[in-house]
Amino acid sequence: MGRRNRGLSLLLLGAVLSAPLLTSACSEHRRVYDPYDNDYHAWNHNEDIEYHQWIVINHRADRPYKQLNKDDQKAYWEWRHNQSNQGHDRDQDHNRDRDHDHDHH
Secondary structure, three states: OHHHHHHHHHHHHHHHHHHHHHHHHHHOOOEEEEOOOOEEEEOOHHHHHHHHHHHHHOOOOOOOHHHOOHHHHHHHHHHHHHHHHOOOOOOHHHHHHHHHHHHOO
8 A cells, every 4th residue: 555655646746846847838839819910929938028028018917918808908919019010029920820821812
């Protein structure tokens, strides 16, 4: 019985220790649809930084993007596109998807 409990404990410990690795890998590949510009954005570390800059600049509550109401989501994407147009890095997912859409028309 002791071996079984020890084995289960080691299995649970392994799962707990590997969870952050698995969730961080998934977050790097999450895409968010921008309905105001009809495109997708990779929500990765860089987008997270941009989003938190927007929160600070606009004196918003720090909460996940998904919890924003539609007006605030629109305001974020308008700000984000203006940032991109001012020379900030445009996310690669956005450009690839837009090029892909043009290939099919």
